[in-house]
Amino acid sequence: MVSRDEKSLQKVWAWLIAGMIAYIPANIYPMLLTSTLIERSESTIVGGVIELVQHGSIGIAAIVFIASVIIPIGKFIAVGYLAISVQRRSVASRHARHKAFEAVEFVGRWSMIDVFVVAILSALVQFDTIATINPGIAAVSFALSVIFTMLAAQSFDARLIWDANRTPSL
Amino acid sequence: MTAPLPPLNDLVACHQCDTLHAATDLPPGTRAYCQRCGVLLMTSQPAAIARILSLALTAFIMLLAAISFPFLTLDAGGFHNATSVIDAIMAFNDGLALPLAIAVGCFIVVIPLMRLGALIFALGPLVREQPGDARARIAFGIAERLRPWSMAEIFIVGVTVALIKVSGLAAVTIGPAFWAFTGVVLITVLKDTMICRYSIWEALDHRNT
Structure with missing residues (x-):
């Protein structure tokens, strides 16, 4: 048992906003730099998903899309909503909110998939002039975004959800 | 009341x-x-401590194997490239991305190793029914704290996605380290479902008194 962290919500907001800011360049800049003999191409997160769909691997495209678009954005919304509802001392649907918090904590780590994919691809495809794949700057900001939102979820004190109808015992 | x-x-x-x-x-x-x-x-399953310890030891050794053996090899147009887990980490080794290399290394190698090491350190004396010290409690606490940051299973899914992306480009062979790594993931999941935090804390407490 640990006593409640009074700055919990402040930390949550700080990490969450940092995560959202880092998510913007992660989508604008290229994730992968592919150069072959004939061409040089850059692909962003969404670009990579579209490429996979065109190759016909819908399942993999769906995994990447869920891991790197739906989960991060869903997390921003969920953590923000939880923090606001706690600030308002809401007592509505606390069980549902607790479940949401657990889901966020469990699922957030899976966003790192795309970073690992980039790492493996760029380690594997290194054939000097014929074909090379190198990580783009978006990989860094995407990883930062995931780490920041994980920290946001961890600094959220789930007990605050249940504290709403208690009078502070100061 | x-x-x-x-x-x-x-x-x-x-x-x-x-x-x-x-x-x-x-x-x-x-x-x-x-x-x-x-x-x-x-x-x-309070009696599962011995089983958890043996699973942790197995995973620790398999993880060491997973780091040292070749992970994947790629053949394309006469070129041959063998990649180990370390190579995948070092893919980010230039310039701005260097901190990312360190982070990825921590997530897939250092933190899993630390968690398993801490667990072995905390549970080892319990199994031999030896009086331990407060450090065992700290070690178990660290192992619990690091849980979300140990991302070996996510890495394996990432590898699968990467394999499918490359499969059109070149012939990929899966090395022994891939299977070792998959084994680590499966054993870790098994260990985590077996673990009863309450009885381990109880056991750690009783030993101190």
Whole structure:
């Protein structure tokens, strides 16, 4: 048992906003730099998903899309909503909110998939002039975004959800 | 509200929402969940400590193997490239991305190793029924704290995605380290479902008194 962290919500907001800011360049800049003999191409997160769909691997495209678009954005919304509802001392649907918090904590780590994919691809495809794949700057900001939102979820004190109808015992 | 509480040692607080429950001996094969928020409180496998320890040791050794053997090899147009897990980490080794190389290295190698090491350190003396010291409690606490940051299983899914992306480009051969790594992931999942935090903390506490 640990006593409640009074700055919990402040930390949550700080990490969450940092995560959202880092998510913007992660989508604008290229994730992968592919150069072959004939061409040089850059692909962003969404670009990579579209490429996979065109190759016909819908399942993999769906995994990447869920891991790197739906989960991060869903997390921003969920953590923000939880923090606001706690600030308002809401007592509505606390069980549902607790479940949401657990889901966020469990699922957030899976966003790192795309970073690992980039790492493996760029380690594997290194054939000097014929074909090379190198990580783009978006990989860094995407990883930062995931780490920041994980920290946001961890600094959220789930007990605050249940504290709403208690009078502070100061 | 005025009913007397049972002795402190028989109470267990939910680690998510602080609801107090009276701890009872569970019948075999059952699990206890928090009344309010539904978090798993304890499992009826207090004797599983020896099994958990052996699984942790197995995973530790397999992880060392997974780091040292070739992970994947790629053949395309007469070129041959063998990649180990270390190479995948070092893919980010230039310039701005260097901190990312360190982070990825921590997530897939250092933190899993630390967690397993801490668990072995904390549970080892328990199995031999030796009196330990407070460091065992700290080690178990660290192992629990690091749980979300150990991302070996996510790495394996990432590898699968990467394999499918490359498969059109070149012939990929899966090396022994891939299987070792998959084994580590499976054993870790098995170990985490077996573990009963309550009984381990109890055991660590009893030894100190």
